[in-house]
Amino acid sequence: EADIYQTPRYLVIGTGKKITLECSQTMGHDKMYWYQQDPGMELHLIHYSYGVNSTEKGDLSSESTVSRIRTEHFPLTLESARPSHTSQYLCASIQGASYNEQFFGPGTRLTVL
Amino acid sequence: QKEVEQNSGPLSVPEGAIASLNCTYSDRVSQSFFWYRQYSGKSPELIMSIYSNGDKEDGRFTAQLNKASQYVSLLIRDSQPSDSATYLCAVRGLTGGGNKLTFGTGTQLKVEL
Numbered sequence: 001e002a003d004i005y006q007t008p009r010y011l012v013i014g015t016g017k018k019i020t021l022e023c024s025q026t027m028g029h030d031k032m033y034w035y036q037q038d039p040g041m042e043l044h045l046i047h048y049s050y051g052v053n054s055t056e057k058g059d060l061s062s063e064s065t066v067s068r069i070r071t072e073h074f075p076l077t078l079e080s081a082r083p084s085h086t087s088q089y090l091c092a093s094i095q096g097a098s099y100n101e102q103f104f105g106p107g108t109r110l111t112v113l
Numbered sequence: 114q115k116e117v118e119q120n121s122g123p124l125s126v127p128e129g130a131i132a133s134l135n136c137t138y139s140d141r142v143s144q145s146f147f148w149y150r151q152y153s154g155k156s157p158e159l160i161m162s163i164y165s166n167g168d169k170e171d172g173r174f175t176a177q178l179n180k181a182s183q184y185v186s187l188l189i190r191d192s193q194p195s196d197s198a199t200y201l202c203a204v205r206g207l208t209g210g211g212n213k214l215t216f217g218t219g220t221q222l223k224v225e226l
Contacts, residue, residue: 009128039153039154041218042217042218043157043201048213048222051181071217088154090156094212100138101147101162102147102159102203102214103161104149104156104158105156106155106156109154
């Protein structure tokens with residue numbers, strides 16, 4: 001069972017606001033990921049990190065930014081939210097070797113009005 | 114050609130039947146293969162992983178891998194209405210140093226009473 005936490009679970013916010021979506025895991029996993037998924041659509045990787053102070057952009061261009069100052073924490077920030085950012089954001093993590101399994105957090109459903 | 118391909122469905126099976134879900138992948142050096150189940154509005158949940166050619170069974174689920182044919186499948190025996198969900202195939206190859214999963218678009222399964 002994975003211990004990955006995301007807050008908030010739901011967020012409705014107005015255009016132009018700065019928001020931070022939190023993701024934390026208590027397993028000491030070194031690799032963490034952010035995905036974006038619209039309802040009924042496929043997962044898109046938007047950011048990932050292989051460890052502290054390591055962040056990379058994913059396969060889908062995103063206006064969000066991430067940071068990895070602590071192993072357990074991988075927040076995602078939108079400086080100025082827009083309606084096009086409305087989506088579900090999923091955080092995931094994995095430990096060590098490539099054979100290991102990737103676990104997802106419960107997700108944050110963001111609505112920008 | 115997509116890196117991981119799945120039939121989007123919906124695949125409809127009667128309760129108690131065997132559901133067969135298929136996935137093909139393009140990267141010949143892929144090492145790890147995963148099946149996730151995703152209920153509507155929820156995050157993906159890992160249900161099976163397979164790394165070697167052949168079959169791997171876990172309860173009602175059997176994963177089958179054929180690396181020569183670049184094909185991985187998931188069989189669900191005695192299908193239940195609670196199995197109705199979208200099933201995502203994921204593959205880990207050498208992309209991103211072997212640290213990223215590539216997901217298919219998912220197959221929607223409907224188990225009918």
